[in-house]
Amino acid sequence: MSDLVRLSFSIEKPLYAQLEKMVAESAYENRSEFIRDLIRNRLVTEEWDADKEVVGTITLIYDHHRRMLSERLTDLQHHHHEAILASTHVHLDPHMCAEVIIVKGNAGLVKRIADELRQQKGVLHAELSVGSTGEHLV
Ligand code: NI
Incomplete structure (x- = not known):
């Protein structure tokens, strides 16, 4: 597994509420797993868009x-x-x-x-x- 990096970032409250709702409704155990997979999904979309x-x-x-x-x-x-x-x-x-x-x-x-x-x-x-x-x- 890659080294982990801890980060913090700012988002609007309504967006934060949406994130918490999505994580709660999903099978993810925590926010980090959820966000990792969001990023991976985006990377896969970019691979397809770039004809990789x-x-x-x-x-x-x-x-x-x-x-x-x-x-x-x-x-x-x-x-x-x-x-x-x-x-x-x-x-x-x-x-x-x-x-x-x-x-x-x-x-x-x-x-x-x-x-x-x-x-x-x-x-x-x-x-x-x-x-x-x-x-x-x-
Ligand atoms: Ni058949």
């Missing part, structure tokens, strides 16, 4: 009876094989599938892969979660 190397997860919900859809989704992942780290497929019911794909690459590429998967006919939902390689978060 990131990690994302794409969750797809689709009907596997849709003609050729499973094949098209697999083809797309093979096309981007250098960025696809892993995928897991779950059969939700006799028709519906959930697939979670872990992707690593520049943010623009990860977004493009998510868009290409999302645009396939028969994909009912596609959600990209933005993550980080962790390089800048320690």
